[in-house]
Amino acid sequence: EPEVTQTPSHQVTQMGQEVILRCVPISNHLYFYWYRQILGQKVEFLVSFYNNEISEKSEIFDDQFSVERPDGSNFTLKIRSTKLEDSAMYFCASRERDRGLYSNQPQHFGDGTRLSIL
């Protein structure tokens, strides 16, 4: 069964450094998402992306964050200058488009990247 693939599985970075988290969504999916889960807390929405632009972002997704779909397969999340509080598990998700303007298909998640900021 097709799956969302995320790399690396674990990233350790010094505070203030830039980090790029990578995702390969399921191939025929057109909607892409990033979520994060701080240890012991709820999964939180960061951003959604469709048709090569951000369709929605949360209050967490400030100017330090950016997303990109550099080619036909990858979807990346960049954190420009990491902070200690950015330590979390970051999940990428994708979803198939329905025939209508809005998709009622489920979001499919990757296994996540554990980001540790020192």
Place this chain on the structure above:
Amino acid sequence: KQEVTQIPAALSVPEGENLVLNCSFTDSAIYNLQWFRQDPGKGLTSLLLIQSSQREQTSGRLNASLDKSSGRSTLYIAASQPGDSATYLCAEETSGSRLTFGEGTQLTVNP
């Protein structure tokens, strides 16, 4: 602001028991309600999605229901097995994009 609450936070049952996990949401303008399973250190596995126009969805031993008027969803697991042990998350979708998650119910099925 949407809030999603799951009760109980943890549940331990003997193998073979039928069980119900509860999810409450505050925003009645719901598009979809999605149930996930999360194993330790792993991602989220989609179990069932219920559209706002639907009342329930079934997959194997799992049955999820949705009551928009009361703001509740339940996940029923029949004949539980040790392999069902995991954290179960429900998530509400309202804006057509983001999922708002509950805290999860940690289920342990004892052999």
